[in-house]
Amino acid sequence: EPRARFTMMNLIFRMGELPPFANDKAVRVIRQDKDGVEHEYRVNVREILKEGDPDLDFPLRTGDRIIVPARRFQLL
Numbered sequence: 001e002p003r004a005r006f007t008m009m010n011l012i013f014r015m016g017e018l019p020p021f022a023n024d025k026a027v028r029v030i031r032q033d034k035d036g037v038e039h040e041y042r043v044n045v046r047e048i049l050k051e052g053d054p055d056l057d058f059p060l061r062t063g064d065r066i067i068v069p070a071r072r073f074q075l076l
Contacts, residue, residue: 002017008058011066018045023071029054029058 008027018024024046043058044060060066 002003006060007054008045008060009048009054011060012049023069024049026069028067029060030067031061034062036071053058059074 008029012018025042025044027045029041029043033039041058048056048058054066
């Protein structure tokens with residue numbers, strides 16, 4: 001394994017923060033395996049940042065696509 005790994009927490013810190021309407025509990029990471037098959041991982045960024053536990057963090061790889069969905073709002 002390389003000495004330094006880049007993780008979801010690193011990415012959020014570099015960005016400063018997620019957009020205000022982001023659903024930080026349902027961030028998706030799309031990753032292709034060596035055969036070109038895409039796999040999707042759901043990452044709870046809120047829990048990672050709240051706990052600050054490196055074991056909860058999600059390692060990122062070159063080529064990963066990260067999708068940050070918007071929170072759903074219900075207007076009364």
